[in-house]
Amino acid sequence: MNLADHTLRVAALEALVAFFTTEYKAARREAETAYRDNKVKKVTIETPDGVQLGDITVKQPSAxxxxxxxxxxxxxxxxxxxxxxxxxxxxxxxxxxxxxxxxxxxxxxxxxxxxxxxxxxxxxxxxxxxxxxxxxxxxxxxxxxxxxPVRATGEFSLPPKGGSERRSKLMAALLRGDLKAIPVTALSIVAPAEGGEGA
Structure with missing residues (x-):
């Protein structure tokens, strides 16, 4: 790669990071609202084919x-x-x-x-x-x-243990097209199109 390619690559990846970060923050806010409204304390991360990837723990407020x-x-x-x-x-x-x-x-x-x-x-x-x-x-x-009394916010944390393995499995599912039903604009950037061969 020449200097122009390096520069364009870095700028393009920075644009993707910013795009995904914005969408991630919005997804967290929506999930927090859903967890709060449904009084969720813990929920399992599970792929459409039933693979469990740990639990999300929802923070419980104390008075x-x-x-x-x-x-x-x-x-x-x-x-x-x-x-x-x-x-x-x-x-x-x-x-x-x-x-x-x-x-x-x-x-x-x-x-x-x-x-x-x-x-x-x-x-x-x-x-x-x-x-x-x-x-x-x-x-x-x-x-x-x-x-x-302090009202629950729905704030949650992803399990740190096994995070690398969880991310690898989710990326594999994403690239296979298994997560295309999830309404996330950012996922369509890397997910294969209908009828495509995938990555």
Whole structure:
């Protein structure tokens, strides 16, 4: 190939990539809508002749929990005080002697927070109980958060495992003309025409 051929080849392939990318994005949007509307969690990729090529997993949203941090900290301090830790403001190094000194001399530098593992557990409780934490001894509920349900979007991911093999099999099916019934403009570029010999 001469320089003009190399240049035209690169430009033509770039045009194809842009065309396929646009169509791929549109196909994903349409699939997301279909998955969302049909409440799909998982669907198998299957060729017309029944070959299964893995599963598409549709992302499932979790509720958004908006916590009143002061209320939650106060509740934990009262019900499970051992799950509250003290730490110094970021202006001071985290050092036990410094914390002890600050407790006595500079309590304005001292902050309190819920231990991270316990906080993660509380967020699960809040999600399950509509923003309320439950006192295990008395059963009393205290509201410290609002739980906002998040609507499913239908967003999905193709399985990374076996991706290369899946793509090879789909390209072979495409070039044989097995996927011509799929309404995709881009596929007609590489799929053989009716009555053609294929690639």
């Amino acid at each position: 958004s929990v908006v916590i009143d941090e002061d209320k939650l900290l106060a509740w934990v301090a009262e019900h499970t005080p051992h799950e509250v830790e003290e730490y110094l403001d970021t202006a001071v190094q985290l050092d036990e002697e410094a914390i002890e000194w600050a407790r006595v001399n500079r309590d304005d530098l001292l902050r309190r927070r819920i231990r991270s593992v316990w906080r993660a557990e509380l967020v699960k409780q809040l999600t399950a109980h509509g923003g309320e934490v439950i006192d295990e001894r008395t059963g009393a509920a205290t509201k410290v958060a609002d739980v906002v």
